[in-house]
Amino acid sequence: MLSLLTLQQECVRAYRRYADTVAVLSAIYHFLRKEPRIADYVGIETKLRNSYGNDIRPDLVVLCEARTKGLIFEFKWSLPFSENLLEKEVREIKKYAVPCSQWKSSNGKVDYHDVVLVCHIEDAQRTLATLSKVAKETDYYFLASDGFAVWTWVISATRGGERREHLIITNAYGKTRNITIENMINQPTGLILPEEVLTYLRSSFTFTHEKPPVQYIMIALIQHVFSQFQDPTSGRAVYEITTDMISEKAKIFFPAWHEFDVQMVQLKRRWITEALQTMFVLNMIGKPVGKPDSWLIPIPTLKTREPIQSAICKKLSKHQLKITKRPARRGRPRTKPIRLKAHPKMKRISDYF
């Protein structure tokens, strides 16, 4: 069993990793938008239909060369350690690799499109090993062909501040068929993105297409959504708010929220509901009696002198430990027989007769 500290550290690490992945998505999005020689169109969570007839929403959809070639980016904030699960994730990429329609081109089609998987450098090695294994299967030959690449990202670390930090994107596997992009990414230093991607552009988006860890949604709700309901004239107060009201205020933090269909709205609402339920379990918020869709939310929700991610991860980890430590119950619950004992000073009932 993991210790409280390890659970807490893992929880904070997941929070940070997701936040950084959103920053990388935002960085590549802004970088491509400013490079008209590469991209004619950059869309975020744009809907496409693949040849299986399924609707897909990759994180980024790019159109190049007069909108005749496509490029799909899929961002993974974390990839599983279990080999089976990782294999499953890799196989999932196929839905993006097959021919797609509904591109933002004149006829809704492109000559061909490439797929780029973007992950953290820590996940890259495991992913590459699994990719090589899966690529041997005939259905997944595309993984070993031109037109599929894995990019990794890292924020360059410095010692003593002798040089500035940069967000660097490097090619870890395969290649795209876009020469300009390949020339940029294959520089010895990797693709060094401009400084602003590490500063204000980080605030462009809050979520990617992938589901964030619950602590991330909780923090986003506390800091950016609940605070919008706050009445500054009355100080700290408890507000009765419905899940719909919260979803409505939160929607602007999802990229391409204005293009969402009912299915997507429901999906994001489920993320929010899960976070609210977790907060309820952790006694951070309450629930009014007889109103299943309403919450009693104190705003400010969590006042703490430590970083909010540490405070929330501590609560979550404690709760997780409590659940895992609880012994499993077997059979009928036993009741202890009650045995009454007379106090030495008490009189016997026979004394009265």
Next chain:
Amino acid sequence: MENIGFNFVDRTSMRLFYDKLYTTRGKRPPLKALILLTDLKVEDLPMILSRREKLSQAYYANVTALEEELYRVSLQRSIGLRDVRREVIIDAGYKGAWIVLTNAESYFITHVLERFFEKLYPMVSRLYLNYSQSRLLLKIIKESYRGKTTPTFFTIRRKKRKPVEHRISPAKKGTEILWEEDVDEEIQRLLSDDFTVIVDRLDFEVRDENNAMLLQAHITRKGLCKLKFGSFSAFYQNVVLRAIDYGIDRKNFYDKRERSIEKGTIQLYPLQIKYPFSFLNEQLTHFARKITNAYSCSIIHGGNPYFVANLCDYEDGSSFGVAVLGNTITVTPVTRATPQAVWRLLNKIQEILGDGEVADVQMR
């Protein structure tokens, strides 16, 4: 100590009284004018107080109207077993601002008056000035007086950016007074000596062509003006009202900076504070600790020396992204970024890391 005067019934009698009092040489407490930026009505003060349970337990305010937009307010705070009570005059005649006038002692100002109005944030906002803004305001005052303005001294707080461990005696820190002649050079010297410099107060005097004293006053970094000697009317017109104009101008600069979506594109309106030095890990660790005490803070990068965090103002609900990279701090308002919240955050950052140059960032 009781307030001097306060028998006046309107603006004219107030001006006459203070003009006479402060143009004669003698021993008396300086007149304090606290500048507050707010759209509230002074009559509503007791009602606002009653809505805040904790605040109403410690403070009591009674408002009496003297004439249009001029009020006498009796303010009381229970400190331990005793009650500290003084009267102040609030002039709300200038749109968007209150001027609180009193000649009460410093204890009342620090522990009752300033505290009270700070607790009324975000409905009431202070006027925050950093070093370069103080200099700019002084220039405006000089032009307004058409006289010779001489800053007599700046009171600054300084502290070492990086603790020096190999020295036997600790590095000097604390308050220092810099005399006018070479203040810029002195600040540069301190910065090059690895000090963080925060300008707390600017004392200045205005003299006419014959070198006769017109005004002796000072202004703090939180918009508290003090008149020691000189015409009250001129001080009011040329210092207090000019400071309010400048404050309202700054408030407008910080306004409408929330993240927005225009034609499907996200628009951000970030601000930057630039410094002549790059930040060190120690400074960012100190910064993280201090800012977490004041704001709801989720730290993504804690300083390598790259620092990134999301902040939320507990009282106001405004939220921000803050990034420290190299010699620049970038503040990106996210949701509900009221101008007072932006201004307060920029001041807080500068109080921790030293005064810098605030500038707008054009999103490219």
